Structures are given as C-alpha cells and as structure tokens.
Amino acid sequence: MFGKKPACSNCGNEINAGDLIYVKMQYPRRKGMTEIIAFLKKEGIFICENCFNNREDHH
Numbered sequence: 001m002f003g004k005k006p007a008c009s010n011c012g013n014e015i016n017a018g019d020l021i022y023v024k025m026q027y028p029r030r031k032g033m034t035e036i037i038a039f040l041k042k043e044g045i046f047i048c049e050n051c052f053n054n055r056e057d058h059h
C-alpha cells in the first residue's frame with residue numbers, strides 16, 4: 001500500500017502490523033478519504049505509541 005515502509009518519525013522504529021500508531025498530518029482542504037490517503041502517502045508523519053507517550057510538551 002505504501003511505497004516505503006512506515007517508520008516512527010521520532011525513533012525510526014519500523015511500524016509493524018497491529019501496532020498502535022499516531023499520525024500527524026494536515027487535514028486536507030477537500031473532503032474525502034481518498035484525499036486523506038493521498039496526504040498520508042505524501043506527508044503523513046507516523047509516531048509510535050512509545051514515543052507519543054514519552055514525548056514532552058513544548059507549549
């Protein structure tokens with residue numbers, strides 16, 4: 001489905017099937033799942049659960 005193997009953008013760990021992940025992305029201007037999938041392929045940033053839970057808030 002994806003051209004490259006998805007990996008956590010923080011620690012670089014490969015995302016495995018069944019892993020719980022978080023995706024950081026800009027919501028597309030146009031509505032629809034097709035648009036979202038295209039965005040994910042192009043500029044979706046994956047964050048593994050471990051990094052998401054451990055990340056520090058820089059607000």
Ligand SMILES: [Zn+2]
Nearest residue numbers: 008011048051
């Ligand atoms: Zn990670």
